[in-house]
Amino acid sequence: MTTVETTVPEITRSVTDLGMPDPRVEIPAAYGGVEADAQWAAEIKRLAKARNAVILAHNYQLPPIQDIADYVGDSLALSRIAAEVEADEIIFCGVHFMAETAKILAPEKRVLIPDERAGCSLADSITAADLREWKADYPDAMVVSYVNTTAEVKALTDICCTSSNAVDVVASIDPDTEVLFLPDQFLGAHVKRELGRDNIHIWAGECHVHAGINGDELTEQSDSHPDADLFIHPECGCATSAIYLAGEGVVPEEKVKILSTGGMIEAARETDAKQVLVATEVGMLHQLRKAAPDVDFQPVNPRAACPYMKMITPAALLRCLTEGKDEVLVSPETAERARLSVQRMISIGNPGSGE
Template sequence: MLDQIVDGPDGWTGVDADADWAAEVRRLAAERNAVILAHNYQLPEIQDIADHTGDSLGLSRIAAETDADVIVFCGVHFMAESAKILSPEKTVLIPDERAGCSLADSITAGQLREWKAQHPDALVVSYVNTTAEVKALTDVCCTSSNAVDVVASLPADREILFCPDQFLGAHVRRETGRENMHIWAGECHVHAGISGPDLTRQAEENPDADLYIHPECGCANSAIYLAGEGLVDASRVHLLSTGQMLDEAGRQGSGTVLVATEIGMLHQLRQTAPGVDFQPVNDRASCSYMKMITPAALLRCLALGVDEVDVAVDVADAARASLERMIAIGQPGGGE
């Protein structure tokens, strides 16, 4: 089966996710004492073969508590880095090391150093969707579900540098009313592409639908506007992390829900609440980086022990401290 794998323009291909593939993946995972983690935005067949599916921080914390020797992180590169930061003694593999992230890439460590130099007394709050080097320069990390709590916990007289997502930052500023908060102009290209007009059109066509909106989305402000103007019942508008979407889905029961996040999330939502009609606000909202983790890539990774992710000890120690400060505040929530 390994000799069928080829490296194409969209990643590793040549293997179908059939019963033989699944059996071989499970055999290789057992042989390596590996735990397979799959992010909610992964291909359905990758989610289904994984030992654990969820958001990146939650998965990393689960993996740290297992007795596995190897963590295979089916996600993008910064997620595998977070797993290594929290499990420095374990081997961490990502099925395709080329799987990057436009949001994490929207701020570099060098750019953050320059920004900090312009605001020397400010505290840095970084979303977990950042590189290890950025986390290492951060005072406290946050997730989309606890970003408001993290910022609210910091001294009111200290400036805040919030990075990298401008839409999540705008949500936090709106909820906290914090005026001394500077927001980096970064974004996830997939979430930014889920626009206000997309949401407005879908909401008009589905007037009784609930709305699950990820705070990273470009349509988040539009959702609040629609509710404020009475065009959508405010009780139907939910700004949620991916983990919170699953919790809300479990309470939903029936009806239609319009979902504004990467479309891979629909697989988990439909499994959680099969009686609900989940529909994407934008059916083209697919992350090409997430989809680089193919069945062929996972098989290759487990068979050959590639691609390993490592983080320098000093960087990992500093990054871990920023994550631990977040956890100490409480309600660490989900990763995205």
């Protein structure tokens, strides 16, 4: 591990040397020359042990962050682990709403995110004020919120859902009751298509990365890889196109799988395909290739990298463990209301595998 000491307050460091796009992340100069080598890994482990901290990493994180973590997975699974592990601190390598969810489910623990600026375009697409106004228009509706939302939005939610259980969650609601589904329009469209209900109102939010994986790209990739299976995340702009291709017989229906990130890992271990086209954030490829090393996993869109996820650099993680920054706080009142919406989801019998 190399560090560069300097009197300059901050520098900007690229992460292109880690094989990912440069999100133009500013990090303290004292950590500016950090490389994810064996010395860095040993120091991360030493510091985590000294703090009695557990490191959690989302599937979309940089490969070195995934490899150093104690647990890797989707946001909800990691948050549930946070509630169960024996640790004083949770180091959540992901985006801010994920660390909030961990704090909601583990209020007695100190939750840190290596860079508090790591936000989420999907979670930011609806605020608590937006939801209050929307609810006022449909006072008798049930609010179903994807877990990719802020704590304040979860606190105004009747029941949360994940991408893997969204259909089951909405199906558990009386079919005569109107549903406000938020914030992801593509996941909402998937639920509405599956259930055939006209009384589901969908918020027009999206993850800018998943929305950018479009149908034209999927069609082009499918044409050039005719024997490949398709793993499609329901947040993707191409999910509808995938269903269409299967319906038209362009792609055999059994090859099209609409899956959460957790579902992709399970499917990877079970697939007989020699090649799989993956429509989700490219960080997912690292875990898929580890789960099934004999399968050729290729991204539908190789540019689908979330700059917020990539803000959690080796330098940021080292800073977090050295300085104890940045702590994620959720007020007890908000956390209590938000926790209820998550618990209602779990009580329906399919807790889901996260986003």
